[in-house]
Amino acid sequence: MAATGTNEWAKGKFNIQRGCEHGCRYCYALEESLRFGRVKDYEDWKCPVINFKKVSQNFRKRPYRIMFPTTHDITPKNINECELVLRSMLKSGNEVLIVSKPHMRCIQRLCDYLIDYQNQITFRFTIGSVLDVFLKFWEPGAPCFAERFEALEHAYNCGFETSVSCEPYLDASITELVRQVTPFVTDAIWIGKMNKVERRVDTTGWTDADREFITTVKCAQSDSAVARLAAALKDNPKVKWKESIKKVLGIPLATEAGKDE
Numbered sequence: 642m643a644a645t646g647t648n649e650w651a652k653g654k655f656n657i658q659r660g661c662e663h664g665c666r667y668c669y670a671l672e673e674s675l676r677f678g679r680v681k682d683y684e685d686w687k688c689p690v691i692n693f694k695k696v697s698q699n700f701r702k703r704p705y706r707i708m709f710p711t712t713h714d715i716t717p718k719n720i721n722e723c724e725l726v727l728r729s730m731l732k733s734g735n736e737v738l739i740v741s742k743p744h745m746r747c748i749q750r751l752c753d754y755l756i757d758y759q760n761q762i763t764f765r766f767t768i769g770s771v772l773d774v775f776l777k778f779w780e781p782g783a784p785c786f787a788e789r790f791e792a793l794e795h796a797y798n799c800g801f802e803t804s805v806s807c808e809p810y811l812d813a814s815i816t817e818l819v820r821q822v823t824p825f826v827t828d829a830i831w832i833g834k835m836n837k838v839e840r841r842v843d844t845t846g847w848t849d850a851d852r853e854f855i856t857t858v859k860c861a862q863s864d865s866a867v868a869r870l871a872a873a874l875k876d877n878p879k880v881k882w883k884e885s886i887k888k889v890l891g892i893p894l895a896t897e898a899g900k901d902e
C-alpha cells in the first residue's frame with residue numbers, strides 16, 4: 642500500500658492531547674475529530690485537553706522512528722508536557738522526528754534541554770508561505786513567518802538535524818520560501834498540496850474575500866503550477882515531493898505503512 646500523509650515520514654506516531662490552539666483551517670486531525678465526535682466544534686478544538694496518562698507513559702526502544710506530535714502542536718501551553726514525553730522517548734534510545742509550526746521559545750527550550758540527545762532528533766518545521774497574510778488566514782493561532790524562520794535558524798545553529806515541511810504550501814511564494822530556508826536545512830524540504838480541501842475546510846460563513854484564499858491555493862496547486870514548481874526546484878537536492886505532488890509528476894509512491902500509538 643502506498644504511504645500517504647505522515648506515513649511518508651515515520652512509522653511511529655505519538656500525541657498527548659486532543660485539540661490544538663493553532664486552529665488551522667485545513668487540519669486533518671480537526672476534521673477527523675469532528676467526524677468521530679471527539680470534539681464538539683472548531684472552538685472546542687482550539688481548547689486542547691492534555692491526556693496526562695500519555696505524558697507519564699514509559700517508552701521502550703522502538704525499531705522505527707517516532708514522529709511527535711502528529712495531531713496537535715508543541716506550544717507555550719503544553720511545552721512542559723511535551724518536553725517530558727520527548728525526554729522519556731529519547732532516554733530509551735528512540736529516534737524522534739519533532740514536527741511543529743515552531744514557537745521560538747519552545748524550540749529554544751527543546752534545543753537547550755534535549756541537547757544531550759541531539760543525535761536522535763530531527764526537527765521538521767512546517768512553513769507553507771513567506772507571507773503572513775496567508776499564514777494568518779489558514780493557521781490563525783500559529784507563529785508568523787519570521788518566528789518560524791528564526792526557530793529554524795536556531796535549531797540549525799545549535800547543531801540539530803533540520804528539515805522543513807511546506808505541506809500544505811499556501812500560495813505561489815513557495816519557490817522564494819525554499820530559497821530562504823535551504824541554507825538552514827540539513828535534511829530535506831518536503832513539499833505537498835493541501836489535501837481534500839472540499840472535505841476538510843469548513844467554509845460556513847466565509848466572505849468572498851475569504852474564498853479568495855481557496856482560489857489562491859487551488860491556482861498554486863494546479864497541475865500546470867506544480868509542473869512549473871518542479872522545473873523551478875529541480876536542481877535543489879534537498880527538495881522532496883509528498884505523495885500529492887508525486888501523483889501529478891508521475892513519480893512512484895513510497896510504500897511504508899505507519900503505526901499509531
Ligand code: SF4
Pocket residue numbers: 661662663664665667668669670671711712713714742780
Ligand atoms: S498545527 Fe497541526 S494539529 Fe494543530 S491545528 Fe494546525 S494542522 Fe492541526
